[in-house]
Amino acid sequence: MQQIDSKDTFTPSTGQTQVIGSPQPIVALAGDDVILPCQLEPASAVTRTVEWIRPDLNPQYIHLHQNGQLIIHEQNPLYKNRTGLFLDELRNGNVSLKLSRVKLSDEGKYRCFIPSIWTGAIIQLTVGQAQVIGSPQPIVAIAGDDVILPCRLEPAISAVTRTVEWTRPDLNPQYIHVHQSGRPIVHDQNPLYKYRTGLFLDELRNGNVSLKLSRVKLSDEGKYRCFIPSIWSEAIIQLTVGAFSSPVIEITKNSSGVVLGCESKGWYPEPEVFWLDGEGNILSAGPTETVRGPDGLYTVSSRVTVEKTDTNRFTCRVQQQNINQTRETHIHVPDDFFTVPAAGHINIVLAVVFMCIVAVVFVVWRWRRNKIKTKMHHEDETEQREGEKKTESINNDTELQVLMEGEKDREELTAEREAMKDLDKKKTKLEEELQKKEVKRKNTEEEVARLMGRKTELEDLRKKLKLQLKEVETQREEEEKKLRSFFLHLRREEREQVMAKKKDLETRKSELDEQLRSTENELADRNSEIPRMTEKKSKAENEKEQINVELKETEKQRDEIERKLQSVSREITEREAESQEELQEKDKDVEGQADTT
Known part of the structure; x- marks a missing residue:
């Protein structure tokens, strides 16, 4: 700490010296640092005592600067190690107070007082609480693609110097991505997410702490927690992962007529299968057969017996509403499939x-x-x-x-x-x-x-x-x-x-x-x-x-x-x-x- 001449002197300029504060309330967010402005007008050097107090507290001293040093034993313990003056600026009459790591309880009226001229100023501090905002709706991603899990600070304050934690509470270790001191902390990261996560570093100053997840897997589905320790606020984002493929149709004939078979592999979650005629009407088909493979993906198949129509066009539709995916395959059945007798009939004749x-x-x-x-x-x-x-x-x-x-x-x-x-x-x-x-x-x-x-x-x-x-x-x-x-x-x-x-x-x-x-x-x-x-x-x-x-x-x-x-x-x-x-x-x-x- 810079030492100041212990001699108590006040050197006013011409006219009456006043202590000037801020006419407007000073607004700060919990967890940030803030400066409560206070200035002598006209500018004069202060070399002995400066008092910052909150009249509603006991003890009321927030910061007491006397004979070039902080008088700690008089300080309210709620403000210990969180206050300071700009010592190099005292010679210019700047007696503003810097308050670090603002708390909600810091809100109130502060008095800046100079005993040597027996005058002071009142500064109002208003403390707001920043919140972490996520997505109220589930985020849907397709396996193999990249996805962004949205998360931001509201109001949009800078997160460059803040610690940002992305976790999945159902995993061990639960840390997906931790950003601290300007760089990612990888030693605690879950190995399932290695080289697949990142923040938008250019957007941190705007409060954007969204997570980019690359090469999404089915196992990535779950709830993610976006947490800012400095403001002790979090948001939960639900990620839903899906997979899909186009169906394949085959034609066969039996004694009942023409049978269409539809199969589609590689779906997640389990989809539904529908048969449609040329006018878009749903056809009555047999029950859908579903098989889940060792990779967790579903294979679905369905069969339907069709009769000759004006167009002979039919559609197999496979859809999954949770991931908003629909795939269709169309087929035209030639007329001779309906007129040529089956091979068994030929043999009998x-x-x-x-x-x-x-x-x-x-x-x-x-x-x-x-x-x-x-x-x-x-x-x-x-x-x-x-x-x-x-x-x-x-x-x-x-x-x-x-x-x-x-x-x-x-x-x-x-x-x-x-x-x-x-x-x-x-x-x-x-x-x-x-x-x-x-x-x-x-x-x-x-x-x-x-x-x-x-x-x-x-x-x-x-x-x-x-x-x-x-x-x-x-x-x-x-x-x-x-x-x-x-x-x-x-x-x-x-x-x-x-x-x-x-x-x-x-x-x-x-x-x-x-x-x-x-x-x-x-x-x-x-x-x-x-x-x-x-x-x-x-x-x-x-x-x-x-x-x-x-x-x-x-x-x-x-x-x-x-x-x-x-x-x-x-x-x-x-x-x-x-x-x-x-x-x-x-x-x-x-x-x-x-x-x-």
Whole structure:
């Protein structure tokens, strides 16, 4: 503390000397420092006693300056180590009081009194309470994105020198981000949030203490506490995290008709599924099937049987209202899906036709045999019996041959149709898998593009921060050099200006260092993530190519079986015709023999 001449002197200028305070109340916020102004007019040096009191307290002395020092034993204990005068300014008649770490109880009337001239002034101090304001509504974020948890001081006072704590009470350790003395405190930070949190350092002076959380995870969902210890105020912010994807539709047919299946993976929280027709009306569908994977994400699926409409357009809608996300996939069902009979029906019809042909052949044969027997009835019984035996033997052989050949052909047709059916199922499955792989490849490609774009932004930001940091460092070195070289030659006001500018540059340098470090960390994450996603994209493209090859091979096999079916059908038709002709020839021979007999 600077010592003042102990001689009690008061050197007034011309005229009456007065103690001048503030005509308006002095307003301060709890936790801040404040100056209660008090000045001698005209300006005169005070070298002995200055009294600051609060008449409503006991003891009433807030600060008693006498003979160059503070008289502590007279001071009210509520103000211990919180008051002081500007000793260098006493010679100019400035007897203002600096009150540190203002409390709500400090509000009241203060008296600035100079005993040597027996005059003083009353100053009114009003103390306000700053509050921490968060968001009354939950903040919604999508997994993988960045999000801002809003928090500010009201009124908008500076938080540059204040400690800011962001915590999650349900975690251990609970500290998400702690900002103290101009930099983050990382040793107490929960490792789940390492390199993913930060404040807006340029906005702290405006009371903005919002938290930026990068690369949001599902586990980040919960309640966050924004706390300013210096004013003992807090706000709770609820973060809701969601995930979503577009649904995929597949078409199948069964005995009931055309069935549409919809599946959507990677949702959080659990979504709802709706089917809509071309006019937007909700269709009646079966219950939604829901499966939750080990990653905590939901997969939902739903099936609906549809009938032919004017447009044949249908929509699968998956939505989650908590995260305000809706995804839709539309499909147009061709008319032939509703008109072409199912494969099972085709098989039944063909089997019935085939049996009808065999029955007709058999009936014709029986009719011709009965006709021959009637014609030969009046012939000799012995010759008739021999002729009948001969005819029966011949015709039985022919019948057996026809039936055996028909059975063999039918079995061959059935086998080929089963093979065709299996290939159709395989083709449908491959087409579904191809569609899924295409969606996966497209999503991966979009993610790679997003990562590359973010990487470019981070590289530009890093370059900009390095230039700014270099510029600030140069200015700081210049101010340091100026301070060392001309310190003794500078006036007090000039020294204070240089020191203040140097301090501002150091604060700015710390802020830039923090931003650069955060940018470097995020850039490193992106550089490690891009090759992984690129490899994932290549893998999806290779899988898609393999499926295409297999699909082409399946179609080739199907075409071969279809040609074979057509060939076998022609052979059956020709064989039946030949058999019919052969039966007719044998019938003629038998009739001729009967006539001869």
